[in-house]
Amino acid sequence: MRVYKDGFVVLDWSLNRKLLVYMDARQFNLYDKEREEYLKFYKQENLNGLAFENSIYYPYTHLDVLEEYPFIEHLFIGQKKIKDFSAIKYVRQLKGLYFEDNSAEFDFTMVKESLEYLSTRWHAKLKNIEQLYHLKWLWIEQDDDDVHLPAQVEKLDFFRSKKTHLDALASCKAVKIIVLDKCTKLANIQGLKYVGQSIEELRIEKCKNLEDFSPILELDTLKSLKIIDWNKENKENLKYVYEKLVAKTDVNIHIHPKLK
Structure with a gap:
């Protein structure tokens, strides 16, 4: 400032x-x-x-x-x-x-013709976010499994999301970047299959309820993967995914703490 x-x-x-x-x-x-x-x-x-x-x-x-x-x-x-x-x-x-x-209540249809960037904390009075047809980037906090996502969004930042799964990605056809940050209720990432032909970057940070990282192996267009502060109890699963990625792709991989 x-x-x-x-x-x-x-x-x-x-x-x-x-x-x-x-x-x-x-x-x-x-x-x-x-x-x-x-x-x-x-x-x-x-x-x-x-x-x-x-x-x-x-x-x-x-x-x-x-x-x-x-x-x-x-x-x-x-x-x-x-x-x-x-x-x-x-x-x-x-x-x-x-x-x-x-x-307060807000209806996104008021800005659907032009809006490209949106940052918001989710609450029940927000309406029609899925109608933001031109949205390129969405940063959203505390959303849940019932939130519908805009179809054309290219970058998704989920912060402290209440989601337990990623099935909402089924409506997204153009996602290139996904960030999952402190999504402690997220139990599985099977929903990544819906963006397997578009996603290029994936960052997962402090999502310690995740046990199975294998859906990452199905992301054909992935170029960059970062997994930070993961649950050490899932080390073997993550190590398996890491070795498979290294063997078959040229994905830029960063995992911290290091797999030993």
Whole structure:
């Protein structure tokens, strides 16, 4: 995050995501001239998104200011108090939507025509995520076996997922990268068979309930495999998979701790 001399704050997220930060709801009540200065700064710095930080004393409850920024491409929402997302309709070319922690109802059909990147913690009030037909990257936390995935997604990051299996991958036809991080309820990975002709990278970290890694052997297009902090009780199964992969493919394999 960078603070400019005039008090503007920019979240410099990556090379292609630079967001003007609204620190608290008082900025919604600025005089017209001050609001114009925000907009002027946004355009001068070639920013491409807005970030609404979590404010304890001046929380946001809506996003009406988006009417003044219909051209943004990325939207970060870190405020738990926002219940009204209807103003997102003003943003016609939204590519990235990033929820830090929100439990309000949200229907993804509002952004299905343009959204390519989504980061969210899952909860029951999120609707129609499978209708995000243009989604390329999904980072999702605490989802479960009932969550339907978008068909065209290319990268899937599951963090602390409540999934016990990966059958939801049956709808995914273009997945190239899958990350399974701290998915402690995941009991089997048989569902990887659904992406066996597309997946190129697989990372499994701290998923210690997994016992059988053999479905990995059926991933014909796999180029990179990382397995980190696995259950040592499953050493023999993992060693078998490792030896088979080494013998028949040129997959880049990283397993830690090392198999000895």
